[in-house]
Amino acid sequence: MISPDDIVSLLPDFLPRQRWYGAADLELESVELAAFEVLRPEWPVLAWLLVDATFDDASTARFQLPVGLRPLEQTERFLEGKGRSFLGDIDTDNGPALVYDALVDPDLAHTLLHHIAPDEQVSRVRALNVEQSNTSVVYDERLIMKLFRRVAEGPNPDVEMTEALAEQGFEHISAPVAAWRREDSDLAVVREFLDGGTVGWQLALTSLRDVYDSREDPAEAGGNFGPEAGRLGGITAQMHLALANAFGTDEGDPESWAVTMRENLARSRARALDARAINTAYGELRKVKDAGRSMRIHGDFHLGQTMRTDNGWYILDFEGEPAIPLAERRAPSSPLRDVAGMLRSFHYAAEVALVERGPAAEEDELRTLGRRWEQHVAEAFCLEYFGTPGIDDLVPSVDEDRRRVLEAFVLSKAVYEVGYELAHRPDWAHIPLEAINRLTS
Amino acid sequence: MAGPIDWGDSRWYQRAVFYEVSVRGFADSNSDGTGDLRGLTDRLDYVEWLGVDCLWLLPFYQSPLRDGGYDISDFLAVLPAYGDVKDAAQLIEESHRRGIRVIADLVVNHTSDQHPWFQESRQSRDNPKADWYVWSEDDQQWSDARIIFVDTEPSNWTYEPLREQYYWHRFFHHQPDLNYDNPEVQQAMLDVVRFWLDLGLDGYRLDAVPYLFERDGTNGENLPETHEYLKRIRQTVDVEFPGRVLLAEANQWPADVVQYFGEGSECHMCFHFPLMPRMFMAIRRSQRYPITEILAQTPEIPDGCQWGIFLRNHDELTLEMVTDEERDYMYAEYATDPLMRRNMGISRRLFPLLENDRRIAELFHALLFSMPGSPVLYYGDEIGMGDNLYLGDRDGVRTPMQWTPDRNAGFSRADFAQLYLPPLMDPVYGYQAVNVEGETRNPSSFLHWLRRMIEVRREHPVLGIGTFDVLSAENPSVLAYLRRLVMQDGHESIVLCVNNVSRFAQPVELMLADLAGKAPVEMIGRVPFPPIGELPYFVTLPPYGFYWFTLHDEG
Numbered sequence: 001m002i003s004p005d006d007i008v009s010l011l012p013d014f015l016p017r018q019r020w021y022g023a024a025d026l027e028l029e030s031v032e033l034a035a036f037e038v039l040r041p042e043w044p045v046l047a048w049l050l051v052d053a054t055f056d057d058a059s060t061a062r063f064q065l066p067v068g069l070r071p072l073e074q075t076e077r078f079l080e081g082k083g084r085s086f087l088g089d090i091d092t093d094n095g096p097a098l099v100y101d102a103l104v105d106p107d108l109a110h111t112l113l114h115h116i117a118p119d120e121q122v123s124r125v126r127a128l129n130v131e132q133s134n135t136s137v138v139y140d141e142r143l144i145m146k147l148f149r150r151v152a153e154g155p156n157p158d159v160e161m162t163e164a165l166a167e168q169g170f171e172h173i174s175a176p177v178a179a180w181r182r183e184d185s186d187l188a189v190v191r192e193f194l195d196g197g198t199v200g201w202q203l204a205l206t207s208l209r210d211v212y213d214s215r216e217d218p219a220e221a222g223g224n225f226g227p228e229a230g231r232l233g234g235i236t237a238q239m240h241l242a243l244a245n246a247f248g249t250d251e252g253d254p255e256s257w258a259v260t261m262r263e264n265l266a267r268s269r270a271r272a273l274d275a276r277a278i279n280t281a282y283g284e285l286r287k288v289k290d291a292g293r294s295m296r297i298h299g300d301f302h303l304g305q306t307m308r309t310d311n312g313w314y315i316l317d318f319e320g321e322p323a324i325p326l327a328e329r330r331a332p333s334s335p336l337r338d339v340a341g342m343l344r345s346f347h348y349a350a351e352v353a354l355v356e357r358g359p360a361a362e363e364d365e366l367r368t369l370g371r372r373w374e375q376h377v378a379e380a381f382c383l384e385y386f387g388t389p390g391i392d393d394l395v396p397s398v399d400e401d402r403r404r405v406l407e408a409f410v411l412s413k414a415v416y417e418v419g420y421e422l423a424h425r426p427d428w429a430h431i432p433l434e435a436i437n438r439l440t441s
Numbered sequence: 442m443a444g445p446i447d448w449g450d451s452r453w454y455q456r457a458v459f460y461e462v463s464v465r466g467f468a469d470s471n472s473d474g475t476g477d478l479r480g481l482t483d484r485l486d487y488v489e490w491l492g493v494d495c496l497w498l499l500p501f502y503q504s505p506l507r508d509g510g511y512d513i514s515d516f517l518a519v520l521p522a523y524g525d526v527k528d529a530a531q532l533i534e535e536s537h538r539r540g541i542r543v544i545a546d547l548v549v550n551h552t553s554d555q556h557p558w559f560q561e562s563r564q565s566r567d568n569p570k571a572d573w574y575v576w577s578e579d580d581q582q583w584s585d586a587r588i589i590f591v592d593t594e595p596s597n598w599t600y601e602p603l604r605e606q607y608y609w610h611r612f613f614h615h616q617p618d619l620n621y622d623n624p625e626v627q628q629a630m631l632d633v634v635r636f637w638l639d640l641g642l643d644g645y646r647l648d649a650v651p652y653l654f655e656r657d658g659t660n661g662e663n664l665p666e667t668h669e670y671l672k673r674i675r676q677t678v679d680v681e682f683p684g685r686v687l688l689a690e691a692n693q694w695p696a697d698v699v700q701y702f703g704e705g706s707e708c709h710m711c712f713h714f715p716l717m718p719r720m721f722m723a724i725r726r727s728q729r730y731p732i733t734e735i736l737a738q739t740p741e742i743p744d745g746c747q748w749g750i751f752l753r754n755h756d757e758l759t760l761e762m763v764t765d766e767e768r769d770y771m772y773a774e775y776a777t778d779p780l781m782r783r784n785m786g787i788s789r790r791l792f793p794l795l796e797n798d799r800r801i802a803e804l805f806h807a808l809l810f811s812m813p814g815s816p817v818l819y820y821g822d823e824i825g826m827g828d829n830l831y832l833g834d835r836d837g838v839r840t841p842m843q844w845t846p847d848r849n850a851g852f853s854r855a856d857f858a859q860l861y862l863p864p865l866m867d868p869v870y871g872y873q874a875v876n877v878e879g880e881t882r883n884p885s886s887f888l889h890w891l892r893r894m895i896e897v898r899r900e901h902p903v904l905g906i907g908t909f910d911v912l913s914a915e916n917p918s919v920l921a922y923l924r925r926l927v928m929q930d931g932h933e934s935i936v937l938c939v940n941n942v943s944r945f946a947q948p949v950e951l952m953l954a955d956l957a958g959k960a961p962v963e964m965i966g967r968v969p970f971p972p973i974g975e976l977p978y979f980v981t982l983p984p985y986g987f988y989w990f991t992l993h994d995e996g
Contacts, residue, residue: 124954126977141913141952196733198917206727206917209945220779222725227773308730308917310737 002047004036006015006090007067007099011051014087015063020133022322025423027056034062037180037343039115044106045069045097050151050182062151064187068102071095079104093194096384101135103127103147113145117178117190134320143177144193148186149317151327157185158297160330161318164246165239172314194314200306201349204377211373218373225373226380228268228313232306233381235313236342237388240335243296244394252291252334252396254405258282261263263410268419270323272433277440281411284404286354291405292395294332301338302345323420335394336402337432339385340409343378344417344435351431411439446540449685454644454709455627456748456905457494458810458895459817460981464523465502465510465861467820467980469852474859476841476852478519478528483533483845487877491823491888492895495542496645497688499755501529507617509755509835511648512553512616516633526640533641542643543583544686549630549674550649551616558629559617563601563608573626574617575655576601586611586661611661621653621670624860629871631677638678644794647671647708650701665895671707684701686710687748692977695739703741713739713748715816720752721794722774724801727943729920733911735958736812738855744892747905748814751806753791753822756835767888788819788837793898796826797869798883799887804940806985810936811924812899813909823891824880827870832862840865841992843872855873869945897964901991902926903934912951918943919982921951935992941982950977961990 011031015021032052040046049065071377072089079086085101099242102108106125113120122139136139147154159179166175203225210223219226227329261282263274285291298305299320307314320329350370386402396402417432447453468480478501479802488496500510504520510520519525536543561570580598588594589611598607599614608617619626619630634645634940654666671689678685689701689708698711719731742748793802801824809816821842828837841864845851850864850872865871880886898904907926913923924936935956941947953973961970972995980988 094926126952126954196913198728198730198915202726202915203917206943210727210943213945223727227770310730310733310911343937 001093002038002069002097003090004033004047004049004200007047007049007087008051009202010035010088010099015053015288017084018072019300019324020135022133022150023053023059023061024054026059028288029054029056037106039066040108042093044105045092046102046111048341054314062149063149064151065335066102066107066108066128066147068100068108069097070100070105071146072098074098088183109139111138112147112188113139113143113190115193116145116180116234117143120177120190120283133319137337138193140194142193143190145170145188145190146291149187150322151185151187153185154326155184156189156319157330157362158319159186159189159211161243161298162189162191164280165242170239170242170248172239174316176316185219194301194309194316197307197314200232200237200303200308200313200375203308203344204303204349205353205356208370209356211369212353214359215365215369218376219371224361225377229309229377230314230380230384232342233384234388235393236301236338237385238297239298239315240338240394241336241388241390244335246292247296247332249293249295249394252294252405254285254288254291254408256406257291257334257408261408263417265415268415270418270422272422272429273415273418273436274440278411278415278436284415285408288396288404289434290397292336292397292401293393294334295394296330297333297335298338298341298421299329299333301341303342303349304345321416332407334405335391335403336396336406337409337413338383340413341405342381343406343410344413344432346374346377346381347435348358348431351434407439410424414439443535446537446542448684452745452906453494454685454686454688454815455745456899456902457542457815458663458898459465459495459497459544459749459815460491460493461499461751461817462820463499463755463839465499466839466852469855471852472853473522474853475522475861477522478524478532482528482532483968485532485535485541485697486541487543488536489539491892492899493541493818495544495643496536498543498815500546500548500648505553507553508613508614509839511548512551512555512613513548514555514636515557516547516552517636522823529642533643535694537641543641544644544646544688545637545642546648546674547633547637547645548648549619550652551610551612551618552613557618562617566604566606566685571686572623573620573629575620576604576606577609580607580989581610583655583659583661584658585653596816604644606761609655612649617654618652621666625671627673631674634674634677635681636684638682642676642685644688644709646688646690647674647832648690650689650708651693655714663691663697667793668703668707671701674702675703675707687880695735699740699742702743704747709745710749710815712817713750716750716812716814720805723920723942724795724842725806726774726947729914730915730917732920732942733807735815736909736911737755749817750809750812750814751811751819753789753794753819753838753983754817755819755839756788756957774792774942788830788835790826790838791819791826792822792825792870794799797827798985799825802887803890804942804985805899806894806939807989808920808940810894811904811922811936811989815905816898824875824877824888825870826875827865829863829865836862843876845876845878851878880912882920893965897989901929901934901964903936907934907936914949914951916947916949917946917947918947921949935959936964936988937990937992939980939982940987944984946981946983946986948979948981950979953978956992958994958995960995961992964989 008031008347012028017309020410034052035050039047047067051063052300053061060403082104085104086098089096109125124140128136133150134148162173162176165173174194175192176189176191177188195219205225211218211221214221230437298318301409350373354370396405414435421429450957465476467476468484469476470479475716485599503515503520506512519529526940534544558570559574562569562574577828580596601606610617610919632855639829654664655661656664658951677705687708688710692703692714702706707813715735717787719735722731758777758798829840840862841852843850880888907924910923912921916984919941921939926934954975956973957975960972
């Protein structure tokens with residue numbers, strides 16, 4: 001017998017140490033058990049917990065935790081260097097046991113896959129880096145299981161969206177093979193693993209390193225990223241067309257977009273922001289006559305959510321911005337919000353590659369070059385995106401309206417980024433602040 | 442050293458390294474300013490030393506030379522400037538004695554308008570050769586067939602006043618297409634094929650094969666009738682000359698080119714055209730995708746077949762292989778890039794294309810020698826020769842082989858003015874700086890490096906006929922793949938190749954858990970590397986660096 005309460009008692013220490021905790025600026029008040037199940041009773045034991053955490057601002061979050069237990073005397077190689085995955089030890093009927101995050105244990109990762117997708121036969125397990133809101137495990141370089149750490153009621157957008165896109169015949173995603181649900185919550189999804197791919201972010205940095213080193217014009221440099229960005233723009237438009245087909249669209253309502261943007265701005269407690277200038281800029285949305293459609297979108301679209309493979313670009317992770325409540329993440333919006341996300345990502349790439357080089361005498365020259373890279377890449381992306389047949393039905397029909405809607409979403413994204421950076425990476429806050437400056441001055 | 446030829450090895454071409462030679466440009470034995478067969482024979486010691494397995498000779502047949510010899514006016518005679526049939530036989534014999542096979546270009550689609558067959562055919566509409574070429578009352582038929590030399594030819598039809606008819610030509614107007622609907626033509630070409638194989642030739646590189654037949658409502662390329670005739674040639678070779686090879690030049694998209702392998706019943710080999718421009722682009726973009734993409738789109742080929750892969754050859758780098766998607770891709774990548782625009786579709790040799798960067802030249806050859814296919818080297822590239830853009834057409838890459846720093850690059854003792862083309866004399870690529878003699882003496886030369894690579898490749902048949910699988914790598918600048926082959930003794934030969942296509946040092950983590958327990962040994966220096974474990978295998982590469990490892994069982 002294992003007492004779930006013993007495990008829960010370890011969580012106040014464990015949870016805040018996890019990258020997916022997602023509440024770094026909040027104190028954890030309490031953790032309560034919501035559900036408990038033993039998926040494998042013999043050593044190594046696999047137990048599954050659902051817990052409700054309450055924070056000092058009275059907000060709550062529900063986490064799922066597959067944990068492993070092994071007899072304490074066995075020192076297991078897989079825990080070496082994985083202190084963060086270690087919960088502590090508890091007493092069980094079979095003696096004291098070490099409790100740890102089950103996903104770092106290849107045996108238990110097998111057990112879990114078998115539980116979710118009983119038909120799949122695999123032999124090798126590899127844990128991937130832990131993401132903000134989920135943890136992934138790769139099996140045989142063929143399947144990937146993504147386990148959602150924060151569990152919300154209602155369908156997980158990542159599962160819902162990829163299933164819908166696959167139904168639409170949109171091939172540039174990794175299609176779901178099996179999903180693990182409990183009541184109406186998605187717990188995990190198993191998909192085809194995109195073997196041989198590179199995340200778009202890495203590819204962009206590869207291009208930028210070449211540009212910064214050669215000092216050539218980004219459109220003429222060896223590492224010209226324009227054609228890649230163009231193809232990505234085309235795929236993005238196709239994704240939006242497929243999503244429009246799958247979920248339908250409504251008339252875009254720039255007023256309500258502006259309301260959400262203002263609310264988010266008010267919620268962001270960043271003093272560095274000039275709220276008046278930003279709100280004035282949001283006011284541009286009022287002048288929009290035709291705002292295009294409002295529809296389900298990716299919601300957290302950036303280079304890190306794309307992957308270049310031998311079959312072109314793939315789009316990953318449809319969970320939406322992890323810091324936003326689920327209902328809001330699934331709310332329809334303008335497809336240009338995704339475009340805005342990507343444009344912000346191009347700016348980030350140019351800046352991060354610059355930071356990578358460290359202080360340089362010619363920093364101004366490089367910064368100009370980075371700005372040109374960003375412009376060139378954004379142009380190539382937009383040219384293909386807006387040139388894709390059918391996309392005219394989803395985006396504002398007039399160029400002036402397009403620009404207004406797009407800029408408002410770019411600005412709103414940058415506002416979100418400032419909050420995120422101040423909470424997590426204060427050294428990087430200058431990046432979104434610069435973008436806000438550009439758009440409000 | 443190639444060693445004696447194993448005549449029982451009918452699949453030699455799957456592991457061979459080919460060396461493409463222009464007879465005209467290699468060595469001049471009679472001091473008339475033009476290279477010849479005897480000159481080439483005299484230089485076979487060098488070819489043997491280099492270690493290649495097979496010579497590929499550009500056309501040496503009787504010709505008015507209006508298209509570099511691809512306009513043949515007598516299939517059964519040697520161009521007098523190159524020698525005679527006896528010289529050809531001697532070249533073949535001497536090559537065989539050194540363990541080197543010889544194949545030659547053969548143009549089956551058309552002849553020169555100077556060929557006696559055409560001279561007779563054009564005279565009247567009722568002479569014995571009247572139907573040996575494709576004649577028509579007007580010039581409107583088969584308008585779907587594209588014009589290949591759009592810059593010089595307004596139409597695929599040219600008027601012949603003697604017959605008051607038009608004749609069909611897919612290439613230059615002085616190269617009328619043979620009429621393969623005529624059984625006599627089919628027979629005559631089979632006799633040509635037999636003639637040189639009888640003399641000892643080891644096979645043909647078949648020029649421009651997709652266009653043999655014409656049919657209404659088609660573009661006249663890759664027609665079923667064309668494949669039928671190629672099968673007939675293959676049968677003739679298999680029955681009468683087993684062990685000889687047919688290598689097709691079909692400048693098409695890989696998915697279409699594979700038709701020319703038949704089900705293993707047409708050509709033994711086909712060139713893989715799109716690979717080289719993709720390699721060049723991978724280097725320029727510092728990422729592997731241009732290469733892996735094209736390999737992913739390359740179909741499996743039948744048993745007993747092989748790709749011919751090359752870095753450069755006697756033609757310009759062509760970008761004409763087609764599907765709409767590919768054209769869009771090539772257009773997007775090349776059309777906006779000034780350097781690519783300048784270099785693609787025009788005649789350059791390898792080293793000038795690479796801006797004389799030896800690191801890239803080594804990486805390119807390491808790729809060429811380890812990717813799926815038999816490598817074809819172009820004469821002069823092994824010493825890093827340059828080109829002369831001012832010579833016009835494709836002559837710029839066909840200048841004399843640079844043997845020594847002496848007069849005329851040691852190529853000929855003729856007066857300079859008599860040379861068929863001037864040797865390169867510029868300070869970087871000229872013969873005083875770049876020549877065989879100098880590079881032979883210098884142990885750290887590119888020539889010595891390349892020779893060593895040819896030797897290493899020969900020791901590992903897996904590089905010729907092993908399976909090929911690209912490994913996933915998060916770092917886009919790293920191209921890593923495994924070649925695997927189960928040998929006759931049941932032991933599996935595994936080679937791991939890791940390449941860095943960027944000019945910066947790069948790290949990579951390779952997922953090799955399937956091979957846990959194997960110990961990599963670097964193949965050139967035989968240096969043992971740490972064994973592969975369950976965790977990703979970590980490798981760091983210098984700029985443009987590459988490693989070849991054999992994987993051994995630990996212990």
